[in-house]
Amino acid sequence: MKPFLILQLRPERAVSDNEYEAILAKGGLEAQETIRVCLDHETLPDGLSLSDVAGVIVGGGPGCVSDPPESKDPVEARIEATILGLMPEITAHDIPFMGCCYGIGILGHHLGAPVGQDKYGEPVGPVLCEQTPDAEEDPLLKGLPQRFHALVGHKEAVEALPEGCVSLLSSAPCPFQMIRYGANVYATQFHPEADAEVFDFRIKAYGHKGYFAPHEVESILDACRMADVSVSGEVLRRFVARYRTGSDPAGDSAADQAQFRAEG
Template structure:
């Protein structure tokens, strides 16, 4: 099987490695089957899409809606690199699953509006599939409503003109969308479990998602639910797109 590619942007090793382990665990891939590139650390290498089965984009502290003068040079570089990559990915309709930061990258590229209209508190949300989502092959077998972990400063306000909205929630109108047949983006985190959320709360407690003194309460609220369904999306992505 050709490997999948994980494009990551988390600078702190504990959450970067935790995200990678979660992607492996819930996708069912082995380490040699999921190549990781940490874009925050170095420029994107030259990639041949034909070497991979598909691309997964992880989350991170970069926000597409950040003011330009507030972006680091690394963030501006990563954004430029994603535009170049997405030129080929979108043209070829190459399998792509963007989680969290993937909504911003694919959404902005395709003409959507990503801003701070619908921020999400760190914790959990109830995701509801649209009729199109219930019929989508990537979401086959998922219930129409399920709980997922979330936490974002920005979200999709207006979906890209050619996008199909697959999932929504009470506070965030676009929780997931698809472009063409094989390009997906989720606002919620399909890889995130309670332990991963706890790690991220600890690392990002001074990043403005919540008041630092509220970290313990954020984790306590996350324990109120059991999150199992979103992870099935990762496994299904591998099942659909793995190729020799």
């Protein structure tokens, strides 16, 4: 079986490790099934060919592709250039891709869509996502509830649907919560790998990044703990299942689908 290439952007080692463990847990992956690259201090492996991986998963991070170039931290600028350097091959050959939060900005920017910080940013916490008509037959969403909660927290967002993409999920504050380009290139504005415990860790680590005021921490944590985000994690599990084996992940979990529909 081909490994999944997991690209991480977070310079805080403890947060990066926590995110990696969350991706493994929610995706149903073992560490030996992955190639992990922490782009804040590592480069892509020599000789890496995307044809040799089952798919690419990009984690989140504090950087924004919409920041003015002159204001970008050099490490964040290098990370951005590295991932953007992969996108032409990924989109041209429809290589399985799951961009989480930061990744939707990368995909949108690569495809020429406006990405900015003036319209659709969302505060840290749970948000209610809703399927669009195009989601009904998508293998990552088919059979899941029409509405479910996910965890978000982002300053920038895609401001118009990129050319060649379909919109799969939306929320009231942000119209593009999940998009797909071609058949296999996905990006989410929400964090499919995250649950309340993961966000608890990140909230405490990113208190100085301007996502929220210090006095808001406890109320944000309470909201995250109260939200059921199990369905959003199913999106990542299905992505891994689909490209690990080439089977239809929506067809392999009828009992889970019935449970999700009942709970939704």
